[in-house]
Amino acid sequence: DTGVSQNPRHKITKRGQNVTFRCDPISEHNRLYWYRQTLGQGPEFLTYFQNEAQLEKSRLLSDRFSAERPKGSFSTLEIQRTEQGDSAMYLCASSSGTPNSPLHFGNGTRLTVT
């Protein structure tokens, strides 16, 4: 399967700890997106990359959040000093970058902050 891969699938952490998630996009896709989804809501845009360049960040993305895509392939999303409000499903998606090509989503990382 050459779809979008996210690891880990689940992460439970204590408040105040740092966590890092990884996303491996579809190999030929140059755009990569991070979304957050809470129960009963649609996915909310966090940030996106064109190759290794981070082109846009949502105001939802506080200073405790940082995302990287160092070689234009996989990406990491780090949350520092986690808070209970960070508990959510974190979704990664990739696209080919051609105008309005669909986003292909991974299965997400579910974060629980206790």
Add this chain to the structure above:
Amino acid sequence: AQSVAQPEDQVNVAEGNPLTVKCTYSVSGNPYLFWYVQYPNRGLQFLLKYITGDNLVKGSYGFEAEFNKSQTSFHLKKPSALVSDSALYFCAGGGATNKLIFGTGTLLAVQP
């Protein structure tokens, strides 16, 4: 500001009956609209998209969507529902950056 609305939290339909899941949009310029489906503990799967052209768009698993510019709607339809269609459906709108804005989702429940 760009937005997408799904007015129904849940839609119930009997198997074999036609289904409609509603979506309205507010975007500047030409709208780019998508439908996705989400099964429990899974990511979103692309169903279909509207860019320009025919107002009736056909997608995966027998789904189609009707774009109506005057009503700013993009309703998802299927002529005959299956129990396996039961899932969470999201409408989304986007622009040139492919940054999609999602609706709040509609839970489709198909009863046998």
